[in-house]
Amino acid sequence: MTSHSLRVGSVEIVEFLDTPMAFPFGAFFPSVPAQEFEAYKQVYPQSHAPDGRFQTYAQCYLVRSDGRTVLVDTGVGPGPIEWLGGAGGRLLDDMSGKGVKLEDVDTVVFTHLHGDHVGWNVRREGGGYRATFPRARYLVPQADWDHFTSPAMLEQSGAKQTVVPLKGLGALDLFSGEITLAEGVTTIPTPGHTPGHTSVLVSSQGERAIITGDLAHHPAQVDQTEWCSAFDGESPQAIESRSKVFEQLESEGLTAAICHFPPPGFGKLVRLEGRRVFRAL
Ligand SMILES: [Zn+2]
Structure with a gap:
């Protein structure tokens, strides 16, 4: 049975869905011929819209x-969002439906600062x-922070409305490298998608999981890295x-929690007929 929460030793990971979204394959993966994805349609039907x-x-x-509550990323945010046809995310509804109050969260950590990961940071008031x-x-x-708030990127990245205000509110801390977020919860640098792209390693009582941020968007990428x-x-x-991360997930049998895969995004990477595949839990 699909569950929206996962236990890793004494740590619990809960998944929230902010929004589904669909894009033409050619626009999202311009360097991959669209027909290449056809071979994966049977294996990952939920990643292919009708x-x-x-x-x-x-x-x-x-x-x-251990009494700490860490939210990893904040979704696309409230609407209207132009590229979602004027719709908005529903993270806060999903949180409240799963019994989490806004004031329960003591830490928000970002895998990176793209607009679909920072949307619910702040609300306009007055x-x-x-x-x-x-x-x-x-x-x-x-x-x-350095990249997305640079003069060249500040306006187009949207960070001016979603990330920079946190500084004025005195709620923002910058970090680099591996830091401890809570007992058994640490950041690991996984740059490339963005300069500071970060994953989150959860390790407790001999069990481990990695929240991989945007290391992949389509499950075929676990094989076609x-x-x-x-x-x-x-x-x-x-x-x-x-x-590097997918190799580790497979060889060490860790659980993955992958942003952008079909919800809840929890799974293992296993080898099947010579190919590495994402097997949802
Ligand atoms: Zn993303």
Whole structure:
């Protein structure tokens, strides 16, 4: 049975779905001939929309460990969102439906600062902003902060409305490398998709899982690690990080929690007839 929560030793990971979304394969993966994905349609039907587009999802994961509550990414945010046809995400509804209050979250950590991972950071109030998660410290990878708030990127990245206000609210901390977020919960740098792209390792009582952020979007990429999306900023580095983490997930039998795979995104990487495949839990 599909469950939206996963136990890793004494740690619990809960998945929230902010929104489904679909894009033409050619636009999302311009360097991969669309027919290459056809071979994976049978294996991963939920990643193929009935109209032939790439079906993907925006998820966030909540990690509960030893009294701490860490939210990994904040989705696309409230609507109207132009590229979602004016719709918006429903993260807060999903959280409340699963019994999580906004004030429960003490840490928000970002895998990276793309718009579909930072959307619910702040809400507009009067002429200013307030933090959506009022008790939380928001932890931003330093290299992503430097990149997405540079003069060239600030306007087009959307960070001005979603990330920069956190600084004014005194809720933002920058980090680099491996840091401890809670007991058994640490960041691991996996750059390439963005300069500061980060994954989150959960390790407890001999069990381990990795929340992989945007190391992949379509499950075929666990095998075709050289396939890059249009959003992989530095392709060679993205391929290197993807290959390294997926190799580890397979060889050490870890559980993966993958943003953008069909919900809940929990699975194992296993070998089947010579190919590495994502097997959902
Ligand atoms: Zn993403």
